[in-house]
Structures are given as structure tokens and as C-alpha cells.
Amino acid sequence: MAFTLNINGTDMEVEAAPETPLLWALRDHLGLTGTKFGCGIAQCGACTVHVDGVAMRSCQFPVEAAVGSQITTVEGLDQDGQHVLQKVWTEMNVPQCGYCQSGMLMAVASLLNDIPEPTDADIDLYVDNICRCGTYPRVRAAIHKAAELMKA
Amino acid sequence: MTERFKLSRRGFITAMLGAGGALVMGLSRPAVAATVNAEPWDSFGEATSFTPWLRMDNDGKVTVYVTHPDIGNGPLTQACAYVREELACRWEDIRAEYAAPERNEALGGVYSEVGGALAYFSGRSTSEPRRTAYMTAAAGARERLKSAAGEAWGVASAEITVSEGMLSHSSGRSAPFTEFLSVAAAVTLAEEPKPKTREEWTFLTKVDPAKIQIPEIVTGKAIYGMDIRVPGMVYAALRQSPVMGGTLVSYDFEAIRHMPGVRAVVEVKPTEPGEPDKMKAVFPLGPSAVPAAVAVIADHYWQARTALDALPVVWDDGPGAKWANTEMMNDAAMGAARKAGDNIELSVGDVEAEFKKGGKILEAEYLTPYCDQVQMEPLNCTVKVDKDSVEVWTPSQHTQQVFVVTVQETGVAPEKVKVHQTFVGGGFGRRVYGDDSRVAVAVAKGYPGVPVHVIWSREESVRQGRYRPLMGAHLKARLGEDGLPSALLARVAGGPGFFTRGLADTALPLVLPNVQIESSVVRDFHIKTGPLRGPGFNSNCFFLESFLDDMARAAGEDPLDYRIRIYEKWEDEGWVKILKVLKEKSGWGSPLPKGQARGVAIGNWGMGGKPHHGTTLGSVVHAEVSNSGKLKVHRIDVAFDTGRVMNKDAVQVQLEGGAIFGLNLALNEKLNVEHGRIVEGNYDEYPVIRMGDTPEIHVHFEALTDHERYDEIGEPPVGPVGPALANAIFEITGKRLRTQPFREHDLSWGGGV
């Protein structure tokens, strides 16, 4: 079946079965490999994208349900890495292997959309992604830094 | 092979000289996006590098060839930092690219000869031989540029200074490197320059650059193994015999043939790898043996995966199925640990005679379970097998191992085998054997002529691991009149492939007058094991350091002071220094509310029985246990001695990550066995610490002894953090945790909140 998805502001055609998870439509059909596969059962967050501005796990999001929504992937943050989160992440040496970080960034972006100045407790709730490398202390510090920069 | 490459066989210096006038800089390939060989390496034969380590292009970009895959630990960046130190180019102009193992092969080990044993294509980037290789190459390039500029400007090259990619002279003349590239390429130096000494460094240890690949990571452009897209590529979903060592009886392709996108089912037959001719594998090849497996090939991964799930497959479980449950295996390991060991790892004095004296004798048993690395990127590999050539794209931890495995599995001549290293979504030891790549090669052999991207589901990744081995330990000690141990007997046992590292070769047994350390192998365990961040150490440190805490308490002493008394006898002062730093910085001894306590532990990763080797690390964990047994870890303090550090921030990051890893291993991780199969398959059943569970982590650099070494940093925290937590829990609850994971224990207790 053919579906039209709006991804990072552009309409794109996907030819896939309706139950195909958005994750695989993005990665295999559209070549947007920034969104990662980690678990496939919504436990790790590596596949986090925004659906109408809210963080969702694309591995458990059927492509049929994405029609009519605005999807944003890590590629849609800023292609040149000029998004404040991307800059802070680079400066503060946040990623280790980096595999979880697209999802991490999308979860954080969603958090900052909702709560411009999150508390540590807010961060714990909104950013429940797994990072096996253990970048959590850096991610937390970087969120606070980004929030500060965005306020200024 | 051209003459040029043959000449370079003797190493990079000759390669440079031997190339002579043929050394042309900056002509070849257009700059590709930074670090990754996502684009097939067109042909190293046409490369026009300074040396195998370095190349400069006309646009001023400097490419550093890095042998060791970056699994998040930063070797790409470190290699670039060495070059930056000597070449004085702009940091922004440096890119890293993975060195090709086929090039190494063609050039007679040009990369792998540097750094010894495991050090090439793996491990840390701070070893002295590697550093020297990069720095010598970069210094040679710098001197050639200076010489070329001196010639052009008519001044002595020694008067020319380099900075930020510019050559300048006091006369006011200056020019960018690029102006002299081609001339410099033809320069022959009378002598290759020596790398700068530590005192002369202006970049190394002064600037702590963040990892150079981060801009690619945060834009989603970084290409991991999972992200390889090659024209004409198809996808394969893989299933291996659910019980390791089992065989395939039958499958029914007809049941799925009609499903969308499905192309084929490939059956993989088990093989027993021997040693390939003349090529020496780095890690043993046995653990890379191909198991019985089926793979469904389809146009898209989702299609392949769905069809695989629907494919009727019948397995013969084989002998492993006799292990009905985990307890059976635990009992077998403990049973072996209770008997005299097959191997004597260390024997000093006479422990039995000492035990006969009586007095305070302690005895305890410990157990650590099978655990998986659960690195975030599930295993995967892309392979194209043609009649007489093979191309592999792999997120490996050891590119050269994959190269050897591929040559062996296909029988294709080494010069026709290309291996592209991609970014790696976590390793932790899981990606060293090349078993993941080998099974992908085996699948691609069954579907030749087309690139096949083989993906293991998370469940497949977890259930077909090379695990931290199941290990049991039986320990016995006697305390002397001074309260310190006068004898220690340790017997450990586990399945084939377990590690004794950190048991006999660490400081504790080496300072005691009577020590006996034995090990035994339970041969009929069928579960495959392998390195997991701090292999051996991550179990043995738990055994010894928990037991040592028991001794301190039996002696009625403060556990931290007790350790100082013991390690004062050890000639490497780092141990005591660490304990003292921890005592001061962690708030050790300061009062805590009821229900909270601190625990301490210390160990060394990599010392191999010698002082001033490896990385010693101590940890204090501050934990809280509620009345009902709910555990919260508030804070972890880490102090360490790895001699010196090269990039302080990189070290800090690794220690934070390592502490979290060690905490999770002790707290949460365990695989269960049921009729020979691994039960857990995904993060829902195999919990991993998340943001909200992460304690404060304080890394202290004050214990560094400035000894002349830059040792490994990823593994060390994984040993002591677990026992430090166990020791804190004992302090609170009076319950001694002798098995991991701690979450399985009922920690409820009488007092407190």
C-alpha cells in the first residue's frame, strides 16, 4: 500500500504494508538511517521520533497511523548541526558510541518543547531512553546547559 | 602489488622514504564525510598517502588512518590528537578514516606490527608504540613541509614555525601547508624526526578535544553497521539454533514464499573453523564457529523479519537441552568450585597448614551469572560474496579479526577480500570474535552476487551471545593475630572459556604469606562465553572484595582502613593513594541517616601480577535501603591510577560510563537457562539502568601516580563498583549478597526508614 508521510516538512511516498513500523519505513524505504533500531519493542528509545511534536517510539508505530501527522526525525533537527542541542552535545562530549543519541536527542527536544526549564525529576520522566554506554550524567548536564542557552 | 607497497613492508618509516619521489600528496580521493568507510574504499592501491598513517589533500584536509574501531571510547580522536600535536594543523581540518585490513595484509602487517598482541585493531589508543607511530609520521610530514617552504623562501627550514596549518618565518613570509604539499612529497630527509617529548607537548594533555565524530552523530549522519546501504542490497533476518550446539532438522519455505518481499531462505550449516593458512587471528577462532541457522532474505528488513517469524522451523536441540534450568548449571559450577581445582593458578606458602592453626577462619561461596553485553546496536553485518571476491561492511571491534574470519569462511584470496569498518553502536567485548560477521558471510555465500545486510533482532542478539561466563567461587581465609589475612584459598569454576583474570594476578594474593588459587572448568556447559567489559575481573573482583569486607568486619576494623593496611604491603603505591583519596573525597566516615551507608572496594584491571601495570581503581558507593528493601544508589566516587592520562575529559567520560556499567551488572543483569535455551531476549526482561536510576558520579584524578603509562580506562570501574555496593548493602541490612544480580535478593530489614 502507498502512504504519504510528512517527514521533516517534506511529503514522502512510502510503499509498504500498513503495519510496517514507522522505524523501518524511515530507515529502509526512505533511507533516513538517523533513527535507530535498538529493541523493536519500545523499551530503549533509540527509535524516538516526534509525531506532531511529541516523542514517540517509531518501532511500535504503524506507518498507517503516521499519515496526516508531522513526523520529525533527528535529520530534521538541523542538517548542519546548528540546533542548540546538537551544539551543546558536541561541546560537552556527550555521546560515547553514539548509537542511542539520535533517540536521546529527540526525547530531549520533546522535553524542552514541553518544559523549557526542566528539573532533574522532569528529565528522569521524559528521557527514559537506554544508553548502554552510560552517558546519563552528561546528557543531564547538557540538557540543563541547553535550557540555559535557549532561555538567553 | 606495486614496488612502493613492497618497500613499505618494513614499516612506516621506510614506506615513506621508499616511496621517495612517488610520494605525491593531496591528489587522490575527494573528501568524503569524515570518519567512516561507509563508501567502499575505492582502492588503497591508488591512495597517495604520506605513509599508511596519514594523508594530506590539496584542500588542507588531513586524513588520519586509524586501526582500532571506536566503540565510543575515543581512539579516533586520540589518533588525530597525536597528529595534531606534531603537524600543528587546524583541528577542524583533521578527519579520521579506518585503516583497511586488506591494506595491512598487502603491506605485510604495516599496521598490525605496531603495538603488539591484542593492541592492534583493538584496545586502547594510548599505547606507546601507537602514539609513536602517529607522531613520527606527523612530525615527518611537518619537517618536509618546512623543508619545502625553506627552499622556496631561501631560509633555513629550522627557522620556520608551524601553527594552525600555516608555515611562517620571522621575515614575515607565511603560507598555508597546501602551498607546499607536492614539493614536500618529494623531500627526502636525512633523518626522520623524533616525536616531541612529553614536556614539549602543547596539544596533548593540554587540550581535551571532544570526540571528532560527534557532529555526525548528532545529525544522524554517522553510519553504523546497521546503516549501511549499498546499491542492490537485500536484507536478511537471522535465526540460529535456540539451544547452542543444536542442529536444524527442517524448515518449510513454502509456508512463507508468498509473503511480500520474500526472496529466499538460506540455510547455514555449522562449521568447525581451523586456523587459516599463514594468517594469524587475533582472537581464537573457535568462538566464531558458525552455528546451525536459517535466514530469510527479503527486499526490506521488516519483511524478512516477519517472514522469519512465520517460518516453520524444526530444531534438534542437541546435548545442551539437558540443562533444564539455571539452578542446574549453578549447582554444577558450585560443585566444581567446592572440589580441588584442575589448575593451580597460584600457590604460595601452605594454606592448609595455616588453616590447621585455627583461630578466625572465614568461608564463603559466590556466584556470578551469564550476562550479555546488550550493546545498543544489535549485531549486524553486510556482505557481498562474488565468485572470487568478497566485500564486508561491519561494525566490528576488531576489523582484522573479521578479515581473517572472512578469508577463512569463503576461501577467497586475501587480496580479494575487502573489509569496511563502520561506526560501532557499542562493543563491550561482544564484537571481538567476528562470529557475527562470519555467520553473515555464511548467509551471503548462500545468496551470492548481491550485498546481503544480515540483521540480528535484539532477541537473537541476546540469546546468541558470547556471554560473561557463569562462575562460582569457594573462598576460605584465616585471619592472623594482627587481624590481617594470613592465608587465602580461592577455588573458582565456570564453563569453558571463563576468565581467571583479577583473581591470582592481583595485589591481594600477592601480599599474603599463604595463598592457594585454583580453577576448574565445567566441560559440558554448552553456552558460549566471551569477553564482557572487564572479563574475569568483573566476577573475581566481586568475590575477593566482598570477602575482604567480611574479613575487615571479622577483624573489627573499618573496611577502608583495613584495605590500606593490606595494600601498604604492595609495592605499587597507587592502591593506597586511591584509598586515601576516596577516604577524603567521598565523605567516608561522615554520619549518614539510618538506612544509608557507604561501601568500598578496589581492584586492578590489567596488572597481570606486576606493580605499576594496568589501572587500579577504587570506588565508594553510597546507597540507601528502605525497610521494605527498596534500594537506591545515591552516589559513586571513583579514584584511580592509570599512571597518566592523555585526555582528561575522555577518561572522565569512560569512568562515568564504566561505573554505570558495573553498577548495572551487579544490580540487574542475569540470563536464565531453560532446557538449554537462553530465556531473556530483550530489555523488558533484562533491565538496564536509565536516567532516573543513575546516581551522582564523582571521578577523582588525585590518585594518579604520574607513573609512565597511560593504561586502559574502560574496564577498571566494572570490577569494584559492584562489590562496593554489596558492602554498603551489608552495612545497612546485615545481609551479605553473595550472588549477582542484587535485585534478586530480598533486602528488607528491621531498622531504618
Next chain:
Amino acid sequence: MKRRGRVLGHLLLLALVVAGFAYWYGTRLPSSSFDGKVAGEPKPVEVGEYAARVSDCVACHTTEHGKPFAGGLEMGTPLGSIYATNITPDREHGIGNYSLADFDRAVRRGVAPDGRRLYPAMPYPSYAKLSDEDIAAMYDYFMNHVEPVAEAIPASNIPWPLSARWPIEYWNLLFYREGTYQPDPTKDAKWNRGAYLVQAGGHCGSCHTPRGTAMQELGLDETDPAFLSGALLDGWYAPALRGESGNGIGRWTEDEIVSFLKTGRNKHAVVFGSMMEAFNNSTTFMTDDDLSAMAHYMKSLPRDPEPVWEYDDSTQAIFAGGMSAAEPGAQLYLQKCSHCHGRDGKARGSFVPPLAGSSSLLADTPASVINIIVNGAGRVVANGVPDSYRMPPYRVTLKDQDIADLATFVRKSWGNTGGAVTVEEVRDLRDRTNPFSDRVILLQMR
């Protein structure tokens, strides 16, 4: 003393006679309409297989990794474990020696050839209504088309005298009604077909009809308002299947019911728990006509009025702005659930089911919601293809209190009307659904 002894003697004698009669009654072979008849020539496999599918024999008579119909599935009861029998045509371990009449007695009457009474875990009170034709078809299928498996099932561990079976006949006397389904002439053929499927082979009432103190179903057909009015079994709440209402399944159309039974999902729900097993093994194999007849019949049953569920969008407001002060259930929902089920609690296509208006979240009993959070959902297999949208278990990663908070939150959000969930309820269900527990859920019927 003597006198007393004589009375005692008489009493004993009387007791013996009564007991003897009782024993005889409880072990005698009842008649079968197939007595003296021989089975005909083998029929094509489809005929009997379909009947066996409708009756979902495989669900109980096969273990997860076992061979089809070889039995062995453990069912916990308060007295101990019993095991489903081997119903392959193996002569020693299976039913290879059964005559058609023996088979009939077992299926429709709950009596083995040796007179032993079957435990009513076997839904023979429902199967009693199966037609002669379907019985003959099933017999043909098992005898001629199922592979014999020479495997014994484990022995039941119920201790004597509780292991005696003859008293079950007295249960039968009270609760068992003999007789095949008799069409209602006032209703059309579709209705009657639906009634037959639902009551007889489908044995929907086994889960969806509440049970009395002796575990008997409180109604076996539409004449009883308790029939299919929703019940708790196996730690799952099986919702009411009756008629129209503004709530839960009562809001579904006939077509939506059909698609649920055929594909395992519709825009309201995805099969889970025991229904997933019934779906995977049975309803997905049924014809559209039969499913449609079942839906038609269910919709015709009268239902008591209940409050109409309406979506309440004020829940979403909780998630806007800082969450630090929100109730723990809302926090956990955001952290663990919202990434799939959405902050709006609405469906994501027909694959991730809505929580808003879900029948399990409106029900009085929280069993289903606790169970699915603790144990997750299995894989729905439609058309031989397991789908991969499944609820992961949180047994390992969430504590009892967390699950209670979470369940409470979803049961009162988006207009849902379920009550609060206590930590004790979670602890109890967690314990009783733990395969290693010795307090397993009573009578694991599927």
C-alpha cells in the same frame, strides 16, 4: 455400649450401600447416540479440522513446545495440578482405542471409556450442545488426520481421596444439561448458527460467563441474563459480550467484532491474554460467515443499561508543563507508556490499541490491566504470521506500587471509569501468574 455398636454397624452398612450406589452411579457409562454405530469412511481433512478449530481443542491439549494434541498442559487447581490428556490417535497414550461413541461420551458427556469422569476443566457442558455431525467430523479428524504421539502425560498430583472422580457426576447432576443445540424457530438461520457456535464449540461462556460457587457457569444460553455477561478467569477479565451499550465491546459493530475475531484487532482493541490464545488457535481460522453469525447472535442479546463512556480530553492537560508534581501514575504513564499509547490514550492505527474507552479499563475488576502490565501480551498470530506489536512485560522492571499507580491512572483517565488499583491486588496477581509460584491461578482454562 452394645446397642450403640449395633446402630453404628447399621449406619456403616447403610453408608456402604449408599456409597456403593453413589460410586456405581458416578462411574457408570452413560449412553451415546453413537452407541453401536461405526464411524464411516475417512472424510477430507478440512471437515473435521474445522470443527476441531471451532472447538479450540488444541489450546488445552498441546503444550508450548509440544507436539499437536499430545496433551500435557498443566492446569493448576486448588487441589493440585491436572494435565490435559493426549488426544492423538496413539493407542497406548492417546485415544487410538476410542470408538466413536467413546469419543462422543468424552466430548459431550465428560466421561472416559472406563467410566472415569473428566474434570469440568474440559468444557463438556458446552460441548454437550455440539451436533452429531460435528462430533463425527471431529472423531474422523483425530483418528485419520492427526499424527499419533506415543507420549504419556504427567500424572496428576492431586492426593487421594480428593483424586476420586466419581463425585464429579454429582456436580454434573446439578449443573450439566444433556442435549444438543436446538434451533429457535422464531429466529433466522444466521442467528441460530451464531448461537450454536457461541454456545457449543466456541464455548465462549467458559470465560465470558460468570461462575457460581461450584465453578459452574451461571448460564449456558441466552435465556439466562448472566450468560456472557463478563467474568473473571485465569487472572483475566473477559468482558461482557452481550448486545449494545455505550461501553467497551458494547460499542462495537458486528463488523468490528468480525474483524476482531478474524484478524485479532480492530480500531478498539487487540486480542490479549486468554483471548489471544482463543484467537490464535481458533477464531482466526473460522469462516467470515460463521464469525458474522456469532457477532450477530451476540449483538441480539439484551443488556442492562450502563453509563455511556465518553472521551475526556482533560487528561492530556496533565502532560503539558512540569510533571514533577503530577501523581505517580501520570508520571509513570508519561515515562513508560505514552511513547506507544500516546498521551491521548487513543489508538495508533489498529495495531497499538487505545486505552481510552477500553473495556478492561472500564470494568470493575482490574485483573486484565494488572495482568497485561505485569506479564505483557503474547504474539497475535493471524494468517500464520506473528505480528510484532506486543505489550512488553513489566514484571522485572516495575515494582508493585508502580504498577498499581499506573493501572489506577489509566483506569480513570480519558473518561475511563475503572476504580483505583491497590498494591495488594498487584502483588497477588504478580505472584499467582508467576510460573514458579505454588499459588497459581485456579483452573487455567483457555
